Amino acid sequence: MAKNQAVSGQKSAETSPMKIDVKIGSIMPSGAIRATASVNLNDSFAIRGVRLLESEKGMYIGMPSYKAGNGEYKDICFPVTAEFRKQLQEAVIEAYEQSLTQTQNAGIPNGPKDNMQMAPAGQAM
Numbered sequence: 437m438a439k440n441q442a443v444s445g446q447k448s449a450e451t452s453p454m455k456i457d458v459k460i461g462s463i464m465p466s467g468a469i470r471a472t473a474s475v476n477l478n479d480s481f482a483i484r485g486v487r488l489l490e491s492e493k494g495m496y497i498g499m500p501s502y503k504a505g506n507g508e509y510k511d512i513c514f515p516v517t518a519e520f521r522k523q524l525q526e527a528v529i530e531a532y533e534q535s536l537t538q539t540q541n542a543g544i545p546n547g548p549k550d551n552m553q554m555a556p557a558g559q560a561m
Contacts, residue, residue: 454478456524458531463539470495471532475524483513488532495532497525 457476464470471488485500499511515521 454520454523456527458527460531460535463532463535469498471528471535473528473531475528486528488528495525495529497521497528 455478457479459474459476461472461474468489468491469487470490473486473488475483475486477483483500487498489496489498499514501509501511504510515524
């Protein structure tokens with residue numbers, strides 16, 4: 437019975453696109469870990485502790501993991517296909533870039549009305 441349920445679940449996943457919601461938890465400006473994220477899949481499954489890492493080859497995601505008895509780290513959950521890993525990675529990177537843009541824009545005045553007016557040298561306002 438469980439086998440039939442897995443097969444029917446697989447068919448529905450193939451017919452409808454996966455909805456991926458990503459929330460960036462924290463951004464680190466330096467180091468290999470650039471951000472942490474929470475991911476919600478189809479409003480049905482949440483993954484916390486996804487890391488966005490950067491190496492010489494570019495950005496990639498690290499799934500939540502635990503340290504096994506032999507010292508190896510094992511992913512707790514992970515994308516099964518390369519296609520879904522790519523889709524998930526792109527969603528996390530896009531959310532990270534949007535979050536960076538929002539953070540940078542928050543520190544920049546929106547226009548001339550927000551800029552402080554400076555008095556000419558030697559004069560007070």
